[in-house]
Amino acid sequence: MTEPASAETASVRNPSARLIDGKAFAANLTQDIAREVRAFHDRHQVTPGLAVVLVGNDPASEVYVRNKALQTHRTGMRSFMHMLPETTSQAELLALVGRLNHDPEIHGILVQLPLPAGLDPIAITNAIRPDKDVDGLGEVNAGRLALGQPGLVPCTPLGCLMLLKAELGELRGLHAVVIGASNLVGRPMARLLLAEGCTVTVAHIDTRDPAALARQADILVVATGCNGLVRADWIKPGATVIDVGITRISLPNGKTRLVGDVAFDEAVTRAGRITPVPGGVGPMTIACLLNNTLAAARRIVGGAA
Numbered sequence: 001m002t003e004p005a006s007a008e009t010a011s012v013r014n015p016s017a018r019l020i021d022g023k024a025f026a027a028n029l030t031q032d033i034a035r036e037v038r039a040f041h042d043r044h045q046v047t048p049g050l051a052v053v054l055v056g057n058d059p060a061s062e063v064y065v066r067n068k069a070l071q072t073h074r075t076g077m078r079s080f081m082h083m084l085p086e087t088t089s090q091a092e093l094l095a096l097v098g099r100l101n102h103d104p105e106i107h108g109i110l111v112q113l114p115l116p117a118g119l120d121p122i123a124i125t126n127a128i129r130p131d132k133d134v135d136g137l138g139e140v141n142a143g144r145l146a147l148g149q150p151g152l153v154p155c156t157p158l159g160c161l162m163l164l165k166a167e168l169g170e171l172r173g174l175h176a177v178v179i180g181a182s183n184l185v186g187r188p189m190a191r192l193l194l195a196e197g198c199t200v201t202v203a204h205i206d207t208r209d210p211a212a213l214a215r216q217a218d219i220l221v222v223a224t225g226c227n228g229l230v231r232a233d234w235i236k237p238g239a240t241v242i243d244v245g246i247t248r249i250s251l252p253n254g255k256t257r258l259v260g261d262v263a264f265d266e267a268v269t270r271a272g273r274i275t276p277v278p279g280g281v282g283p284m285t286i287a288c289l290l291n292n293t294l295a296a297a298r299r300i301v302g303g304a305a
């Protein structure tokens, strides 16, 4: 197959994919959650509370946790921010998680990733009480997902699944290829798609020919952190492409721009549907965090399954 000479000539040859508007979907979901938070409060006289812990000064993480706090307030839930210095020890962080685990005003706990070197993210996430683990990254919730049992599901893959179901309806029987096998996105994504009845292939760093696998996909989810990895000729015509990557690149004019793992200008000429970056999967991550916090509060306070 010949590679398009440029985005411009390619878009002349092919119609554009339908854009999946994650920003609008997330805004609607957040509004629904706000309504449900009010109903929950009326019923139980309890306001769900989310604790977010940030260690260090990673600029992107600072933006994400600020947005998490803002959106939490917007739904009427309570936000508890814990900004800790880079020098925080594992024992100090575990002690904070222990206090949050016992705090009755807090129904969801999240430790922002990545953590500074020297802190063990697996030990920390496993220290969070499973029923407050709104990131769904601890071994209890990850195990439940692997076994197809109900639990708290990681926010980014949950957001991707919501977008896919809204766009495609029934997913059963579709071939989904997930590129990337991280605990945060790739693995839970594959398990969610399997639970929907998809045939799932996971490509990762050691996969010999990821492009050949990607070309078989009805649904292609890309979560590698490698910007522009997926080119037009990786995509089956008409496929639905979900781009989880977010990289900030510097432009020659000194400005910066966010780009995904998919070469968007090319991909848009081949895919049937595609998420943009920004405005695709990213906003869904925060909306799903709010969704999980309300679900955790319902279970803790109301005993809901």
Ligand SMILES: Nc1nc2c(c(=O)[nH]1)N[C@@H](CN(C=O)c1ccc(C(=O)N[C@@H](CCC(=O)O)C(=O)O)cc1)CN2
Binding pocket: 063, 064, 110, 111, 112, 113, 114, 135, 155, 156, 184, 246, 258, 277, 278, 279, 280, 281, 282, 283, 284, 285, 286
């Ligand atoms: N404990 C966790 N850490 C991290 C997670 C996570 O789910 N749990 N995910 C990512 C970062 N992340 C949330 O924490 C996140 C990433 C991106 C966005 C987002 O809204 N992106 C916007 C662009 C925002 C910008 O201008 O920079 C978009 O794509 O449109 C929200 C949350 C890693 N860490």
